Amino acid sequence: MKKLVIGLIILTVFGCNQSTETEDRMKQAKIIELVVWKFKNGVDIDNGKKSVLKLNEFVSKQPGFISRKTALTEDGKFLDVILWSDLEAAKSASEKAMQNEMTTTIFNIMEENDMIFQHFELFNHIKK
Numbered sequence: 246m247k248k249l250v251i252g253l254i255i256l257t258v259f260g261c262n263q264s265t266e267t268e269d270r271m272k273q274a275k276i277i278e279l280v281v282w283k284f285k286n287g288v289d290i291d292n293g294k295k296s297v298l299k300l301n302e303f304v305s306k307q308p309g310f311i312s313r314k315t316a317l318t319e320d321g322k323f324l325d326v327i328l329w330s331d332l333e334a335a336k337s338a339s340e341k342a343m344q345n346e347m348t349t350t351i352f353n354i355m356e357e358n359d360m361i362f363q364h365f366e367l368f369n370h371i372k373k
Contacts, residue, residue, distance in 0.1 A: 274311045274328040274367055276335045281361040283322050288354045290321060296351045297323065303348050307341065309334020328367075335364055 284293045297315060304313055304327065311328035318324075329335040342348040 273330050276329040276332050277365040277367055278325075278327040278329060278335050278339075279361065279363050279365060280325040280327075281322060282325075282355045283359060284354055285356050290317075293354060296354065297325075300348060300351060303342065303345060304338065307334065307338040310338065329364075332364060332366070 284290070294317070301313065304310055309330040311330060313325065313327045315326075316324045327335070329338070342352075
């Protein structure tokens with residue numbers, strides 16, 4: 246059931262209208278990075294959301310970055326979907342993030358025990 250819900254969320258996130266330029270960049274995407282997490286107890290959701298948005302500055306400057314979308318469920322779980330040009334770029338960005346003071350400060354307010362972090366190779370993309 247959990248995998249079905251995650252799959253439906255991904256379809257919803259990617260189903261939004263996109264410009265031609267964005268569509269061209271999406272065609273370059275080979276890797277989907279999926280992260281599901283919640284904040285540690287005591288972290289205010291609104292302040293946490295502001296912190297998570299700060300990650301855009303870091304992620305968007307990484308080689309191979311294509312796009313990032315973040316969503317929130319009613320029960321406080323977050324979904325981060327990041328598209329990368331290739332697996333090496335995705336892994337390199339993750340390694341850099343773990344050595345960056347700003348990003349690790351944000352990661353420290355996330356509950357690591359329940360976090361899902363995976364890379365998927367994109368092999369299908371349809372659009373209506």
